[in-house]
Amino acid sequence: MKHHFLQIENLKKSYPGPDKDSELVIFENANFTIDKGEFVCVIGHSGCGKSTILNILAGLDEASDGIVIMDGKEISGPSLERGVVFQNYSLLPWRTALQNVTFGVQARWPEWSKDKVQEHSLRFLELVGLKGAEDRKPSQLSGGMRQRVSIARAFATQPQLLLMDEPFGALDALTRGVIQEELIKIWEESKQTVFMITHDVDEAILLADRILLMTNGPKARIAESVKVSIPRPRKRTEIIHHQDYYKIRNHLVDFLVDRSKQDITVLNPKDASPKIIDLAS
């Protein structure tokens, strides 16, 4: 069996139901793997448990069943090896942009000198295009700039796995486009392994190597794993001309509109892993 960097096996989350023996299953039989350096996006309707999966990977939530193995070890609790970019940025409002980044860097490398922490943090703020804004408090930054600080904080700690929970969900379309390209830039430089939740099909195609599709909850499953066969480096303006772009996009939209509602998931009966879809021509 091939050894993957991240293995999620039979993950399940449920809450006790109204009756004694009933339970409310959010999702079950979630099986998937992520390789080192891979960028994986998850798409699904609201309420299918995407964020719960991410929180379990982050160690902020506990699974009802199943295990997560990272680098050969089962994860338990939060760790600096798994960085998180939250949807609402979660910056500490009493710290400046730079201090929010140094917060992560100091936690990661407590033995570093003050200068080194400062220099390292500044470099990552520059990478997300925030040079000159390092002394501003989050309340003095726009939504897009705040999310950039949050991304810089996560990348600066250089975790083995980066988890992003709809990082651009609250941003307007123009800002989102700019930050997406910055994210690609910083990702290509750092070769991070990324697991990202999104609602935006085009965003997923632009960023991901592979897209996981979830059916609707309750009892949601990860039904398909769609390979994005568009070569990198990708640009927003260019990928739409690639021959596979609309094939992939139509497949995703079709799934979200029609197939996600029914439980027609053709799971591999042996290990219940998602059906692998490769639309490359």
Place this chain on the structure above:
Amino acid sequence: MLKSLKVKSALLSIIFLVILLGIWEGANQAPTDTKPLTEYEMLMGGASQEARVPPPSEVIELGFKELSDPFYDAGPNDKGIGIQLGYSIYRVMVGFLLAAAIAIPIGFLIGMSPLMYNALNPFIQVLRPISPLAWMPLALFIIKDSEISAIFVIFICSIWPMLINTAFGVANVRKDWINVARTHQLSPLQTAMQVILPAAAPTILTGMRISIGIAWLVIVAAEMLVGGTGIGYYVWNEWNNLDLASVIFSIFMIGVIGMLLDMMLAYAARWVTYQE
């Protein structure tokens, strides 16, 4: 626009003050004599000895005299206003700081642990509404020292707002910020110092501000009871001397010092306030 508003309101304040003092002054003039003074009245210094609230001019005159030499000490019954206020401020500060040293850590504990909250809540709810002066007899009996008993009364009255506000502030730190601390693997102590304390600091400072306000209210009453020194004792002593100008002047000084104590903490609060 803003500046003109400030100027206008300042002008209006001055007009109100002048009207107020004018009415006070006019209403409390010494009665003019309509008939010649009797021999007795002559002996007692004229009709101005008739009981009346002293007019502001008299109080202001006394105020200048007192403030020009606030720290004189002519025996236990005749000390400058500065010395009396100094004693009161000293007692308030000692009691308040002791209370803060205990209330803030315990408030942290209660705020972070629902178990401790539920266990300690009944005690707090019963102890909090007790008038701090009700503790005085017990304090005097146990401590056997009026000075320390006064400080104890300040301690017991300023502990509750700080305790409750700290617990409230700590318990209501945004979950997102706690999650940031968790994903960065901060130790509980680091989380408390780097995330919870700065997040709850504005609420804690509000509690401290309420506490010092109450402490300043209570010290006057406490000192009237224990006597000896302090502004509360001074007010009562001047009442016994029937020196109403001094009473009014010290009432005014109590207000000024109370305002300064509050401003001090309001200024401190500005340092820890953040905008979300």
